[in-house]
Amino acid sequence: MALGWKLYGDGSAPPPGEVVRPGERLSWGRTVGLGMQHVVAMFGATFVFPVIMGLDPNLAIMMSGVATILFLLVVQGKVPSYLGTSASFVGAVAAIRGQGGDSSDVVGAILVAGAVLALVGAVVHYLGAAVVTRVLPPAVTGAVVMLIGFNLAPVVGATYWPQDQWVALLTMLFVLLATVLLPGFLGRIAVLLGLVAGFLLSWLLDATAGPITAPTGAGEVTTHDRVSFAAIGDAPWIGFPDLTGPSFSFDFSLLVIPAVVALIAENAGHVKAVAEMTRDDLDPYLGRALFADGAATMLSSSVGGSPTTTYAENIGVMAATRVYSTAAYYVAAVTAILFGLCPKFGALVNAIPGGVLGGITVVLYGMIGLLGAKIWVENRVDFGNPINLVPLAAGIIIGVGNVNLQVTDDFSLGGIALGSIVAIAGWHLLRVLAPAPLRDQLAAEAQAPATAGGADGVPPQGRRPSARRGGARRR
Template structure:
């Protein structure tokens, strides 16, 4: 049912001029974060942009053009991709992405046949929130090293660190002191300001831009062509358990989005369809060489502010992203963003990831006077941040946040006492 304050509803099509402007707005809202992930893990920003557009169109088709959600690069997989790359090359990370997508398919199938309540019991906030905190804090050394050091070295540079601080200050200012669309694009604003400052202090190299063509194909990574298709147990346990977090994130986004547009997306088109769409987007992305996908909070924020919910606008943003990915000069310009600038924006982003885990605990009214909750969260945090490992064989190792996620689920299922289920808060959202 349409809200009284809705400007353009789900299936309404704006005029061509409005459609282009509103779609550009959505593209820029997701742009900074989507290109940051590939920069951090050694993938091509152009292929990340291309696959985000393709994944969004796939998601819209699977959800019967009822859900105005944009899919961008997932931050949850940064460390698993880095670790998988260290062990078997970037191809290993791409194969891992395919198996993450298969988990989505399986979960979507089970939800379709049995309903969604079981997954709320399996992934309550007391498990998911500490794992989210682990993801943010485990990434923090990456952000600090990028911000402080000369790229490719461990040598401290005040010049580079100043660029990181200017970037961070600009992003914080956009978040706190501006309203409307600007406040939803702190990553993009921070990168632009940091880039201009970096130009002024002379740490930007334009040689790649001069050599680049105006139109250029993204750097595809095709299994069996760009790399050998090899599956190892360690690869699977590095990547697959993180689906615990991203599936929970997906459910949360669907609930929030449903409240904004006054629809019940858990029931129609159904959680199974939205998860399947997310999984298919991630699968195609992995086949082409892009990072795993997730629905983007930035774009949900744009919907809330503009009250323009049209799927045509989201589809337009996806098409624009695909178009931009073939602009060789633009992609080369993106590659010249100094590491320090990316480090500065990462300080904020990775901190926000950790803080969102804390917020989930607060919003879910988790009682830490309950010893059961205290034990589960404590063990997850120390195992994840401490980098604990289980070596079964030389080629089968479970470690870090993957181990923390698995341990969290097992503790919640096995420890005595009544677990606090996510279904309570979910049902409240569904009923409102």
């Protein structure tokens, strides 16, 4: 695809009812401004999740820019989107580290998941977008997303919250209030604002109340300052992030592969949302989008970066501005790469106190889990039908409870991996074996229209309100 964009009108903002299409652009000054807005929209989650996973946030920011450029090239500029850090891998990464794995093991497992997603994308590209719904219907997808999120609850309770319970509580309350009380865009970045507020609160408590005696991230109880600026002062302004090579383990790879289901759901929802806003048929590009996300995840994790996914935050920016120009995304991508080359910024991120992360993660992990319920509600999943109820209930409890199945002396399945297998395989098995009336109920459910948005909260195909009004919907 040639990197050329047609100037929209005189280069100014579109009038009501009009949109700037992916192959068009505003004046370069306005395009740069929009690119900066996309950077702000993706920034919070893109560096918070690497911190939670124990990966380098500088490298994650930089590779998100590289991943976005790769994505835009693969989809031939038809699907404007930003690729930031995926939250779907957080639970699996926690499990890997809980079993003694290091960052090399983490990124190696993520790379395998990226390869699986790229393979799925290739299959979807050649077989058509409908294959996604046949293999992963909303009932199953919602269950997998839910157990991925709720599996993380013990991480909050055992690792982050005990480091400073009062800061964690106040940070959580700030995020809750900011989400509903702050107007427009500020409400959508409530998590980022909560992180800043918690950081400042911790610094203020150090100055007024002195050090805290509490567990560290490693679980050792010591007396220490909540915030340390020593590493920030020592870090240079310009430098290349540290790279981490992947190492591969079959057991660890099994832990992360279920996250691919969540990525498929996210990408499908985002492609449909963009199709609705641009009024284009983008189903032929779903396979390309999945392949591009998988390839981007492979590229990022091959050097120690985070897994990637398309971001609803940036889709919200497009809905608000009615500008779908890929030129703005290239600006955002280049800006992110430049941010990643500032080690002082990375040192600042690494100085975030554990108590602050406790308040942030208790909200984020719950939101991930509830996205699964949102998928069920919007697709009218009928839990009066035991085909839906029984295998999904079993899979979720296995995932949330970290139930373990010892297959051999050297190999076991547990938590997210086992829960996902039970939910997916159990649903398809019961669908085949169930009597005709139950199968007929399932078929009727599949034909019922969705009631609201996709997995990201943006209106699905066939509903145009936010695109026409230019109003962004909160995630």
